[in-house]
Amino acid sequence: MTEGTVVTEGRFAPIDHAARIRVIQSMLARGGHGCDALFVTDLVDIRWLTGFTGSNAQVVVRRDDVALYTDGRYGERALAETAGSGARIVAESQRARLDERVDAELASATCVGVDDRSVSHAEWGRLASRFAVAPLASLVKVQRQVKDAAEVERIAAAAAAADAALAEVEPILMGTVDDPVTEADVRTELEYRMRLHGADDRSYDTIVASGPEHAARPHHEPTRRTIVDGDTVIIDVGGLVDGYHSDMTRSYVIGDATGEQADLYDLVDRSYRAGVDALRPGVDAAAVDAAARRVFVDAGYGDWYLHGTGHGVGLEIHESPFHSSASLEAIHAGNVVTIEPGLYRVGFGGLRIEDLFVVRDDGPQRLTHTVTHTPTR
């Protein structure tokens, strides 16, 4: 192991990539998909499977072997990062030579499973001209949905960095009436301070959305707008630790809340609690969405709710399961998911409450812990 993996050394339990590979190999060996090789091209799947974090790799999984193919830039790094996985590393600087090595490896396979959602149509044609491909939904993505203790530990650390940064930045935000700050100022300080509190990075582009127009956009990007008295403000912020994301949203009213602001904050809070109450192993993801949504619909605010109620979080900030009304997925123990209802209307602004939970057999365990003062009249 080189110094390249020092970032997390000693901070967290190691991730057992060899065990993950064995699970995928046993899925392959059970032969349910008729393929005797997997060609994995999605870089997140590759990271989960082997530990490799570079930007160029392809992995071939056979029943008794795993090989990672990459280019000359990443030879050293691949060896260091995948040391515990048992993967063979093949590094070639020339693309043509790399392809030859892959083709030689796959010449003996009767069927090579490829995730047709991760590969472009043009690339699919290129692969099909080289070996016998079959579309196969990613076995790795299925496994990725259930997090082990080592993963939850990293996600919790990412959430803690966001909690610590927001605790420092909240007073700056609430002080904007006396010492004006912009959305971008708040964003810049949050992302800087998450790193000072141990995050490798932000989890996603931080949202700081203020006032009657910006806060009405669920995915607003921070601008140089100064935050002023009377604004609703939505802050959606998460940290990144060893590749794992966190996700949290808090909403504020600058100065004294109006009756409408306080009432709608209470309504969002009730929707949030209904979503959390519905979150347990075995339920349909759509039922979690329905529970949170019903609170808004019953209050006559159904058309102020512009998105789904949550999503899985892990090596990607948005991953399965997704709890929207159209979801066909289910919630399982070990899922790490958000609950994040919100209300948006140009003129009013917006309010959203979001926490991150690991789903346990006995109910959801919260990973985000920032306490915010509820707006009151």
Add this chain to the structure above:
Amino acid sequence: MTEGTVVTEGRFAPIDHAARIRVIQSMLARGGHGCDALFVTDLVDIRWLTGFTGSNAQVVVRRDDVALYTDGRYGERALAETAGSGARIVAESQRARLDERVDAELASATCVGVDDRSVSHAEWGRLASRFAVAPLASLVKVQRQVKDAAEVERIAAAAAAADAALAEVEPILMGTVDDPVTEADVRTELEYRMRLHGADDRSYDTIVASGPEHAARPHHEPTRRTIVDGDTVIIDVGGLVDGYHSDMTRSYVIGDATGEQADLYDLVDRSYRAGVDALRPGVDAAAVDAAARRVFVDAGYGDWYLHGTGHGVGLEIHESPFHSSASLEAIHAGNVVTIEPGLYRVGFGGLRIEDLFVVRDDGPQRLTHTVTHTPTR
């Protein structure tokens, strides 16, 4: 126009999206590709064409019409951002309903061109079941290679933010012998200060690679390794302004350079100059790579050079033209490209020099301006 576009208001010349759409429509009207509609799904292409910056959109270009389809989260933002483009906005919260609207629009097209490198194989199958698709390399990507004055202005501002941040951080780096800093510390300060100097964000994950192992990896990610006397250090940093990227690398020796360090820095500098001298309109991109590479090969260091000599920069950090030995592309006036030779060897570390240029008829104009003290014996 809402406040959402305030970030760049008044700072830069406006981008004329309507003119860009007319160019693509005229390419379509010339009929060379046999298609009477384009279905654009690549979000960077969509941003270049219309100004829309959200994370979900599809654009249909007809000879006399342009429509942007997005979901309910982005209706307001799409209207604001694309106001100057002439695009019609269609926002639907339900995916099925959005698809119906697209299908209705394309029912009358005899052939719909789709970039088969931007669409997954699974998605291609879904589109092909709905309307008459034909694979068509992106007309937008071809146009994106040549930057107009408004784009160069933004890229230059992004480069200036990186110059200003690095000027502040260089003394912190060089002072590590007395006041130790880690790679991650240097990275965190650079990215924070770029924003204080006007960047919206970093252009890419900043590289700070130090010492005999890390600096030997061209794409190293910063760790908590403390930078020490005798290290070679590679800093690869760029800013992001209104979606446009910059890219620059500087290399350092901490303390007094050894003879080998000084000699190899000179060698990288000579390779860099050869690459810049070769950079002019009309040449093959591969010839630019060959000019820089030859300096290393002639000195016996060919196998220390692990990557291509440069790439285009714009709304993406890596875009055409790519100047590698395998490139089939050419350099054109208006391209914004890097020249970035380097040498890497575990045990020695690494050195890279990279600047960003806009290619003019009378030669390359440099956009990155940081002056670094060359290591000397």
